[in-house]
Amino acid sequence: MDIAVVDRSAVSGNSTLHGAATGAKLIAFSLVLAAVVVSTNLFVVLTITIVLLAAVAALRLPARSMLPLAAYPAVFAAVFAFASAPDALAASLIIAKAVTAALASVTLMFTTPYPQVFAALQRVTPGLVGDTLLMTYRAIFILADKLGDLTRAVRLRSGLSTGHPVRAARATTRALGGLLLYSLDLAQREYDVLVLRGYSGRLRVALRPSRSRAADSAIIVVAFMLLCLAALWRIYWIRLISYSWILLAVALVGLGVALASRRRT
């Protein structure tokens, strides 16, 4: 998980989503999240997943970097589901919800430079919470980067001893302890630098003008429709449950079209 990959996609991409207003994307993101949260129907959640995937495909976002990141929570969700879900379907639902929420956030972060996102969030959260959210985001990447550096250093310098599992384990725990401390220092210094350079709890960013109002509205409308569907299926689920497959089928067709159009050009 390399922050440079996220940053590069966010700033150098040229898709409709990249061009949309940050505000519109944040609203759409919240709507999609709400849809995932209220939904209790696996088919509905999968529909949202597929709509998001279709968007990724159609807009030519860097799926190769995004999908592993979005799938990362699936690992944890799967363990969670395995330990707690009564049956396979419920387990799939748990995993699908985690992955879909993650996919939505990844899509947002890959199409919007992070200062834009956090500047907006900090406007609506109490000071310390907004500040902490920003540093939590950075810290996740600091931890991941340091873990990457650590594994690279281990590979370069000798690898872990296969013949001496105890030594390897000892070295590993020590290294992780050091990693924690080092990440703390790094986060501290990063924050110090922010402050040295003028930050005082509120990021300020240049307004990114929206490329097209129509696209902004379209994004919000699609997200809102997803939320409506999710809500409908949640409220009238008894009547609608046998029609769930229709949603999925429509979404799949959409994905197919997106993939086909991508291949043609």
Next chain:
Amino acid sequence: MALRSQTPDHIHPDDPTAEEVVRISCVRHTYEDGTSVHLCGLDFVAHRGKRVAVLGPNGAGKTTMLYHILGLLKPQEGAVSVFGVSPAEQWATIRRRVGVMLQNVDEQIISPTVGDDVAFSPRQYGLPETEVRERVNRVLKLLGIEELADRVPHNLSGGEKRKVALAGALVMDPELLVLDEPFEGLDPTSRQGLLDLLEHLSHERGMTVVLTTHDIDAVPEFADYAYVLAPGGTIALRGTPAEVFANAKVLADGNIKPPILAELFSRLRERDASAPEMALTIEDAAEALEGWKRRSLLPETPQ
């Protein structure tokens, strides 16, 4: 307080009325693991418009000293004053006037593009966007890195990152520029460019520059004053570069080799007592050597 002890030797030698921008008096910092840095001995003073180099062996306390100037560490003893205030307590009131580059530039890059990163401070200070753009373009041009503007800073090479960090430090036209080992990782041409730029900034705009460096050969060309830290942080020596490099004993204690030209001249003197006085820039050295040779020709009875 130590701040008041303005002994005459701290008055600016050329201009007694020159404003003191930075003063450090006998500051001690003990890190948690017990390592103690005691910046004492002489006071460290930087006057407006002067370029001051801090030299010293690894681990002497140069970075620690700069952290005190930046208010990142709070003096446990002694006093630090920058623009007349204590930076640890009132950093917010002076930070607009100070530009910073830390030793490890990786830690200093904040934003996802070079352009945004350089624009970080002006935006935070609320300058209008057109002015932000204009400042960013100007400073990128000054450092010759316009073509990096849209790149992602994490992906740059070591030297490129350093230039980006420097651009971020310069963009607000600070009155005080604090640089920790700015020449490391720069190729010789960029290094020369930076030397020229710093000279220009301090002469034209009266910018005060405090930097640490191990690049001894650049010091005579760059610095108006040099301070030498001994291990443990003691400020052992102060003076113009020529004065400092004449003090071989303290330098040797401080793990500092004299510049190549200084060494060349002292070798020459060992071989031939008539060799000229030490010259520390290439131009002067060439002139001195040529003069030496010419003089030896003229009156056919020198020795």
Next chain:
Amino acid sequence: MALRSQTPDHIHPDDPTAEEVVRISCVRHTYEDGTSVHLCGLDFVAHRGKRVAVLGPNGAGKTTMLYHILGLLKPQEGAVSVFGVSPAEQWATIRRRVGVMLQNVDEQIISPTVGDDVAFSPRQYGLPETEVRERVNRVLKLLGIEELADRVPHNLSGGEKRKVALAGALVMDPELLVLDEPFEGLDPTSRQGLLDLLEHLSHERGMTVVLTTHDIDAVPEFADYAYVLAPGGTIALRGTPAEVFANAKVLADGNIKPPILAELFSRLRERDASAPEMALTIEDAAEALEGWKRRSLLPETPQ
């Protein structure tokens, strides 16, 4: 494969049978953002027991080149061979023979104390604990940092960290030492110490050293061969330091200033055509200059 094109000019000039430890033939690496480094033009070769310096402007591709030698990047075109195998594919078989120091040493620290960090490789290779201790003590002493053994590496100063990283690279007595800008951040005495150490290691133990540096003045003293990368990665020049620094044009293209002494001599020549040939170490220079002056005295009718 390009590896087979051993044109005569790659045979070791002094010793045609000398073993090639590293060879890079026309490697291209395109980073994800499209930045492309094409290490082509000449082949890069390092022979056993030789010290090879890689020079080039910021962003030329020096670090990229070392990453290929270390198998951290896989050539998308061309071939790399280290000890006769491809490092990207068979790193595990050769890593015991290779010692590494990266440009940003922070990325290289593994363990929470200096002693453990230096002991990391020998422990993982399963050496008995007494030998591990003995090796660690020896290498810490070699670098003069015994007193750091129990410190936490992240808390060290920049130069101290670099020495620790170097100790970690040397502790297994590697046959090939790969160093990315090892002199940056070191004080002049440590720098000189490192130069002497590298010379000792390559002469006594036949260690091959490949390093990148911007410290031009150290190159004549250090390197048996120097390679110059032009922007974009093109390997533009190869030769002994004297050969390389005589090639002003390519150097200027590569943002490389000649060493101070080289410049001094060319200034002297401009002023006085009788000035001596370029000398690149202080000793030689002093001798040449003194000779020049003396000669001008002797026959009273030189010009």
Next chain:
Amino acid sequence: MSHIHIPDGVLPVWLWLGGWVVAAAIVWLASARSGGVDVRRKVPLVGVMAALMLVAMSSEIVPIAYHINLTVVAGVLLGPQLSIVAAFVVQVVLALLGHGGVTVIGLNTLMTASEMLFGWMLFRGLITVLGPRRVGLASGVATVVTLALATTMLVGLVAVSGVGAATVRETGALDPQNLTFAAPFSDSIFSVGLFSGGERSSSPAVPVRRFATIVYTLGPLGWLIEALVTAAVLSYIARVRPSLIFEGALTPARQALPGDEHGRH
């Protein structure tokens, strides 16, 4: 332990809404009293700890259906005010990743935060009694006691809400009667919504007493693991970075690392 994984729509409205209101109030309070530079300088620490708790809480040790929480570690390092903020941030992100619903964020924030506060208070108390050299012991004891208290709170919550205990995920919720893991969803909206009849008002599947038996007999295993991890992490930090743990009245006589006694002067 530090939070409950309950999907939305299970808890009575008064409970979860009350949780939200109280949580919002204390988060607002914590954030409002944060103008000081000293608090702000700790934000990077909060960020790193939040990131670490996220990783820990979202990965589960399967055989005992338990995950490390690091709440006591974080509580000790952050102190009360920052703990509240960290707890809130962590719960928001966890909810987005599907660990429990959005409605329970309020309650979960309260639970996590109070666990961090308990841990912090107990640790401080024990350190004053045992002396600053017994960090490992103090933190181990503090962890066990804290978790026991938190478990009791959980039991109380279950009793109050009238929710089937099986919908509550907690430490080692292995059902000793049929040797299966307690299944939070078997009794709730997930299974019903997907496959069967209506959204029943969930009648407690397991009586509170039996739930308590399960938790108190099997929980201690989880507490022990957590205590070991906490003790290891905190003793390490106390050794290399004591100021993170000790400040003000707790400052111990300077502990030099071996080899540093002579310092460098």
